[in-house]
Amino acid sequence: MSSSPATAVLDRNGLDALVEALRAEGRTVVGPTVRDGAVVLDELTAAGQLPFGWGSEVEAGRYRLVPRADGAAFAHTAGPQSWKAFLHPQREKLWSADRAADGRVSFAAERPVRPSYAFLGVRPCDLRAIAVQDNVLTGGYYRDDGYRRRREGAFLIAAECTEPGATCFCVSMGSGPAAEAGFDLALTEIVDDAGHRFLVRVGSAAGEAVLSRVPRRVADEETASTARNAVDAARERMGRSMPPVDLRTLLGGTLEADRWDDVAARCLTCGNCTMVCPTCFCTTTEDVSDLTGDHAERWQRWDSCFDLDFSYLHGGPVRASARSRYRQWLTHKLSTWYDQFGSSGCVGCGRCITWCPVGIDITEEAAALHDELADRLRRQDAEETQR
Amino acid sequence: MTGVPVPYRVTRVREETADTVSLTLAPAGPAGLARFWPGQFAMVYAFGVGEIPVSVSRIHRHQLVHTVRSVGAVSAALCALRPGDRVGLRGPFGTGWELVRAAGQGLAAGQDLLVVAGGIGLAPLRPVVLAALAEPRRYGRLNLLVGARTADDLVYADQIRAWSTVHGPLHCAVTVDRPTPAWRGHVGVVTTLLNSAAFDPRHTTACVCGPEVMIRATARDLLHRGLPAHRIRVSLERNVRCATGHCGHCQLGGVLLCRDGPVVGWDRACSLTSVREL
Ligand code: SF4
Ligand code: SF4
Numbered sequence: 001m002s003s004s005p006a007t008a009v010l011d012r013n014g015l016d017a018l019v020e021a022l023r024a025e026g027r028t029v030v031g032p033t034v035r036d037g038a039v040v041l042d043e044l045t046a047a048g049q050l051p052f053g054w055g056s057e058v059e060a061g062r063y064r065l066v067p068r069a070d071g072a073a074f075a076h077t078a079g080p081q082s083w084k085a086f087l088h089p090q091r092e093k094l095w096s097a098d099r100a101a102d103g104r105v106s107f108a109a110e111r112p113v114r115p116s117y118a119f120l121g122v123r124p125c126d127l128r129a130i131a132v133q134d135n136v137l138t139g140g141y142y143r144d145d146g147y148r149r150r151r152e153g154a155f156l157i158a159a160e161c162t163e164p165g166a167t168c169f170c171v172s173m174g175s176g177p178a179a180e181a182g183f184d185l186a187l188t189e190i191v192d193d194a195g196h197r198f199l200v201r202v203g204s205a206a207g208e209a210v211l212s213r214v215p216r217r218v219a220d221e222e223t224a225s226t227a228r229n230a231v232d233a234a235r236e237r238m239g240r241s242m243p244p245v246d247l248r249t250l251l252g253g254t255l256e257a258d259r260w261d262d263v264a265a266r267c268l269t270c271g272n273c274t275m276v277c278p279t280c281f282c283t284t285t286e287d288v289s290d291l292t293g294d295h296a297e298r299w300q301r302w303d304s305c306f307d308l309d310f311s312y313l314h315g316g317p318v319r320a321s322a323r324s325r326y327r328q329w330l331t332h333k334l335s336t337w338y339d340q341f342g343s344s345g346c347v348g349c350g351r352c353i354t355w356c357p358v359g360i361d362i363t364e365e366a367a368a369l370h371d372e373l374a375d376r377l378r379r380q381d382a383e384e385t386q387r
Numbered sequence: 388m389t390g391v392p393v394p395y396r397v398t399r400v401r402e403e404t405a406d407t408v409s410l411t412l413a414p415a416g417p418a419g420l421a422r423f424w425p426g427q428f429a430m431v432y433a434f435g436v437g438e439i440p441v442s443v444s445r446i447h448r449h450q451l452v453h454t455v456r457s458v459g460a461v462s463a464a465l466c467a468l469r470p471g472d473r474v475g476l477r478g479p480f481g482t483g484w485e486l487v488r489a490a491g492q493g494l495a496a497g498q499d500l501l502v503v504a505g506g507i508g509l510a511p512l513r514p515v516v517l518a519a520l521a522e523p524r525r526y527g528r529l530n531l532l533v534g535a536r537t538a539d540d541l542v543y544a545d546q547i548r549a550w551s552t553v554h555g556p557l558h559c560a561v562t563v564d565r566p567t568p569a570w571r572g573h574v575g576v577v578t579t580l581l582n583s584a585a586f587d588p589r590h591t592t593a594c595v596c597g598p599e600v601m602i603r604a605t606a607r608d609l610l611h612r613g614l615p616a617h618r619i620r621v622s623l624e625r626n627v628r629c630a631t632g633h634c635g636h637c638q639l640g641g642v643l644l645c646r647d648g649p650v651v652g653w654d655r656a657c658s659l660t661s662v663r664e665l
Contacts, residue, residue: 095391097475099434104415105473109391140646142631145390255662282635285628289435296435303634310636313626314458324664332638339641 006202008216009223010187015047015073015198018157021213022118027155030086031120032079037065039079041086044120051076058165058239058350061359070191074121077165078349082278083119083126087150088133091301094146094285099294112146118155122183124176125168125349127158129278131182136281136341155206158183162230166239167350169363173242175347177234185211188227199227240350240363243370247344251335254369255327263365264323266358271304273352273360274329279345282310305329330365390631392432392475393420397468398450403542407456407507408466409444415473419449425514426483426594426622426650429453430630432475433464440480440627441465442511442649451476454510454542480630482650484515484594485620487525494618499527499586503605505534505577505597509542511622511649515594516550516557523556527591530584531559534577534601538563538570558585577601578608588613594650596622599660606653619653623660640665 010018022029023045032039033049039056050073055066058077068075093110100106122130134151137144161170161177170176179186184207188199199219202208243250274280284303289296303310305328311318319325337345346362353361399411413419420429423443431453432438439461445452457466468474485494500519504512512531519529531550535541541561550559560580562573573580577597591614595605602621609619623644628634630645637644640659642651659665 097392097432097434099473103471103473105394105434105475107391107394107475137633140632142633144631144633255665281633283628284634284636285438287435287437293435298438300629300634303628303636305635311626313624318625319664321664328638328665331640336638336641340638340643 006208007219007224008200008211009219010198010200010214010216012047012196014214014216015050017214018210019044019047019120021210022120022155025116025210027116027118029118029120030083032074032076034065038063039065039076041079041081041083047073047120050074050121055163056165058167058354059359060167060353060361061356063354071196072163072189072191074159074187074189075163077163077168078123078126078351078354080276080351080355082276082349082351083122083130084133084278084281086115086117086119087130087154088137088144088147088281091299092146094298094300096298097296099296110146112149114149114153116153116155117150118157120157121159121187122156123161123349124158124179125170125173125347126278127156127179127182128173128175128347129349130156132279132341132343132345132347133281135343136279139341155210156183156185158186158203160186160188160227160231162189162234164234164238165350165354167353167361168238168348169240169242169350170348171235171238171241172244172363173344173346173348178231183207188231190223190226190230192226194222197223199223240353240361242348242363243367245370247334247366248338249335250366250370250373251331254373255331257369257372259365259368259372260323260327262368263326263360264321266360267322267326268358269306269322269325270357271306272355272357274304274306275302276351276355277333278349278351279333279347280304284310305332330362333362334366390477392430392438392477393418395419395451395474395476397470397472397474400468400470403454403544404540406458406466407454407542409452409454409542410465410468410474411445411450411452412474412476413450420476420478422446423451423479424483425486425518426511427479427481428511428630428649429476429478429480430627431455431461431465432477433461433468434473434475436464437461438475438477439465440630440645442622443479444510444513445517446514454507456507477630480645482648484512484622484650485592486515486518487522490525495592496525497527497590498618499591500529501584501586501591501593501609502529502531503577503593503595503597504532505601506536506540507542508595508597508601508622509533511596512594513543513546520555520557527587528585529557530586531557532577532580532584533559533561534564534580534597535561536564538567538572558583560584576604578604581608581612591618593619594622595619599623602656603660606657610653616654616657617652620650621653621656622649623651623656624649
């Protein structure tokens with residue numbers, strides 16, 4: 001046993017056995033699978049439901065599946081959903097209230113069930129996105145109990161990226177393509193002359209325990225280095241990148257830029273970008289009551305800063321223009337998120353670019369803002385030297 | 388648990404103006420919420436209708452007073468409540484005013500206190516006035532300047548009248564934008580009262596609340612008179628859904644107003660309120 005015992009190799013049967021072992025523990029295994037022309041996330045009853053032999057071709061405003069001859073399972077890029085659909089669901093009941101005949105009112109918290117998820121195939125960017133939402137929803141003074149319960153029960157199996165898409169820029173955001181932390185197990189898929197196999201790294205005691213129940217072999221040097229090389233190569237093949245500047249400062253200093261008018265002329269304020277973004281966490285509440293009027297419920301559902309109602313205050317929205325709403329979204333992602341939660345709100349997954357119906361590209365907008373700012377500073381300099 | 392409301396009973400309803408009432412609320416069960424600090428707010432739930440943030444306008448042991456202006460579905464439902472009716476409360480949330488918590492301690496210790504209110508902005512400031520009047524020795528000179536659209540829009544009119552006529556430690560002045568024929572007092576925006584107030588700008592803490600334009604005008608005037616920005620405390624308002632920092636609605640740039648506000652220093656608020664539609 002030369003290599004670390006925490007590193008192993010699974011073949012395709014081993015992957016089957018991994019899913020079985022997780023299900024035998026009573027876990028709901030969720031992973032990518034092909035449906036309606038896209039890779040979606042859904043419950044898997046067998047590893048065979050993974051998107052073997054499917055890749056994806058993406059561009060700004062475009063997504064399509066393409067068959068792959070190599071039969072790889074994790075060669076697709078981020079689909080329209082992210083894991084937040086499971087950890088921070090679209091709609092959730094928070095509490096109910098009842099009014100008795102004498103007028104007394106009582107409130108009962110909804111005890112969220114504690115699901116036991118195993119997420120199979122979490123991209124490194126999405127691993128970071130989960131950490132970002134952990135911090136937003138459970139890292140502060142108040143904790144979101146439902147989220148905490150779902151999250152604590154979740155077992156995460158990362159799948160490192162070897163096939164980045166054209167809208168990916170995780171390298172710019174420091175979140176990929178390698179999985180460094182925050183997983184129970186991390187897979188790197190390899191398909192070559194030596195066969196179809198998965199290098200497995202252990203990230204936690206729970207991961208080690210699950211792996212011990214799965215037929216595997218000790219990782220050989222060759223498989224390990226092939227995996228490393230494939231991930232390193234992916235680093236060089238990012239489809240997009242952010243301008244290499246301090247984005248937090250850039251966005252903090254361009255609130256009055258002309259570029260916002262330019263993007264506002266294209267943006268439909270549809271909110272797609274916020275729905276697909278794995279870190280966007282905003283919610284609103286709905287209060288409903290039954291026909292008697294004596295039973296009421298509070299529900300929480302995803303909301304979007306592109307919605308006019310989002311900033312409603314005494315008779316009107318604070319952010320009425322498309323300009324102000326797109327600016328709110330982008331500055332929050334890249335700048336004010338640091339003030340509020342100590343990190344960037346963007347992990348570079350590229351979903352907002354792919355699923356924007358008009359192909360608005362966050363990296364292009366950041367670059368344009370940078371150019372406009374650089375231009376302005378140059379002109380100011382010139383004016384000053386003239387004086 | 389801050390996520391689920393605690394039942395409170397309406398013990399008193401007082402009509403302040405044509406569209407504004409003050410509700411006195413007492414815990415309906417054995418346990419109420421933790422103690423509120425002046426400037427903090429509660430999420431007030433009208434059964435089956437919804438919930439809105441409302442600052443405390445008076446804190447009296449376990450009882451809280453919330454002054455609500457009817458501007459939407461929830462506030463209208465709250466304004467229609469009668470004694471004996473129930474509401475749900477969550478809180479206390481947010482930052483409070485910089486009052487002196489113990490003799491000689493805090494930003495405002497020994498300082499002249501300047502309370503400037505516009506319209507219903509007096510509601511979150513009333514506990515400041517009451518706390519300062521309860522322990523005037525902790526402060527220098529006390530000033531309350533109130534602006535309202537018309538005399539009929541003045542909340543706590545009786546209390547203001549008492550404060551204005553009694554020669555106590557408080558200098559109280561009122562101005563209206565539009566005088567009725569019966570009005571004998573000042574006319575004009577609230578900043579026109581600043582000259583009448585007795586305070587030393589180098590040793591003053593100001594507490595300001597009202598419409599954002601009024602806050603900006605007041606802060607600018609006070610800066611001009613030499614008050615340092617961080618001693619000008621202002622209470623800002625945005626849409627709030629959760630009040631626990633998770634829903635994203637109350638963002639104002641890098642500030643989450645439910646968590647980092649509603650009371651913030653002008654050193655921080657100035658740039659946040661000077662960008663349109665931020
Ligand atoms: S902003 Fe766009 S690229 Fe960044 S994490 Fe969200 S969806 Fe992904
Ligand atoms: S940027 Fe694109 S996806 Fe986002 S709101 Fe605008 S049009 Fe919709």
